[in-house]
Amino acid sequence: MHTCIATVSLSGTLTEKLAAAARAGFGGVEIFENDLLACPLAPEEIRARCADLGLSIDLYQPMRDIEGVPDEVFAGNLRRARHKFQLMNRLGADTVLVCSSVSPHAVDDDARAAGQLAQLAELAEEFGIRVAYEALAWGRHVNTYRHAWRIVEAAGHPALGVCLDSFHILSRASAPEDLEGIADIPGEKIFFLQLADAPLLAMDVLRWSRHYRCFPGQGGFDVTGLVRHVLATGYRGPLSLEVFNDVFRQADAGPTAVDAHRSLLLLKEAAGTAELPPPVVPTGVAFAELLTPDAEPVTALLTALGFTRAARHRGKPVDLWQRGEARILVNTAATARRDGPRLAAIGLESPDPAAAARRAEALLAPALPRRRAPGDAPLDAVAAPDGTELFFCATGDPELPDWRADFTGLPVTPAPSATRSEATRSEATRIEATRIEATRIEATRSEGTRIEATRIDHLAVTQPWHHFDEATLFHRSVLGLTAQASVDLADPYGLMRSRAVSNADGSVRIALGVGAAPADDTAHAAHIALATDDVVAAARAFRAAGGRLLPVPANYHDDLAARYDLADDELETYRDLGILYDRDAGGAFRHCYTETVGRVFFELVQRDPGYRGYGAANAPVRLAAQHAGRLLP
């Protein structure tokens, strides 16, 4: 089906909006009158621009306050309409949207409204134009789609039909039966279908509509259910997104248009009108890749965390660091930015990497070159909306290329001991001891000795501030992960939002976060959480190896004593190590943080098997402590 987007949904000038819509793959646009009025191009030039871009102009909108008015007011409305129909002929647009009246002149008289709309349609027909009548949820007398249809039916004019808008319908619907009236409308009398979702908010419906609409799948409405009802009438016109949203008005139109189109593709999939390659849910985390201009701060941290450098890439400055099942790639390629280490890529274990990549590409995720260099294993990879590279891996599968084939084992070499200051020289010795111990543990593994199972518990990545809901939709739909509820976290300098997506057994957990202040490094650092069976032992070992744990204020632990009945010595241990504690119905969560290097830090977590969260209750304290740490010399 033809996909379309209203220009009001995108940021920028009309020509910027058109270019973004075309690039994202839409087939057409609804031109919003205000966008046209502010555009220096003549209507014929806009028409030509759209044609060049391969866009049809499927709707011109809106005409307001037309119907149900006294005769003398209506005469003026017809005069106004004639001007607009002439304009539409110049534009090459053949459908106009008429919103139900909000005018104080409008009277509650359906026969009058029907008669006037028929006259309007009669005039429109002379110009080859059709009139689509839409019930605004806040229309003065007409504010439901059933009422709009009654009037259109009574008018009985071939050039008059209804425009259905999911927002106006679903914002008022309180029960599934409220959609059943759609079946009463013949498909050919539905001239247009506008789609928007919205978060479920208790607020005035006009404000809700004008500021908080979002793309289907990002809010709380059953837009798919509505589309199914409309398709069942035989409607085969455009599926058009009309999203009034304060954030999208400011955000870059290019990515917004891509996110918009992705949401429409998913809607078509859900409504059964498009087939996409099915999701291939990842089954684990193969690796996390840190890009850093300088290896030292990252490798010092990894070493203290008990990782060993297990292998080196054959052709690139990339080392594989490993502890248990947790693998970190440290990439010192020249492309690393000067702002220090950052999380650049995530390797996801996939039962079918090629199929996973096919779904991602069908959903408009940019594919990355399969071979980044000659001789590299041909890995499937795509970019997430925030630019993080997602690699689909099949580690250890003999049938498929293994990313580890690009790496060659390193002989165990002594760690550089003088890289830190004189004062930490003895620590370096301890670091080396830890490294050797970790290597020994790796070696004994194959002999069947039980070791503490270290793996990546979760990854926390930060999103561009204006693309948070799209990021969630991306991870849900492209990767087939399930989203938890979004939580707001108080940062001393703003509000963070966080939403976790995970697979069913929790072996893939990604916390998507966004900070209020786009330039704030602390709120925008990513982190890698390492699972441990014993966070106290892990924290002690880290500290003994020269690692610095994030200090946590005593007030936090005093409060913890009030909230939970923890043994005194347990509490003192947590206080000493900066371990935070949380609990839900499924169990407890104990966690602590390392210092931050560049834009990345690590977390050590001990998660009871039933605990589902990420310690969100502790995030404000953690963020404040991280800010405080940054302020120190």
Ligand SMILES: O=C(O)c1ccc(O)c(O)c1
């Ligand atoms: O908010 C409005 O005025 C408005 C205008 C046109 C529409 O299609 C709509 O759904 C709302």
Ligand SMILES: [Mg+2]
């Ligand atoms: Mg609308």
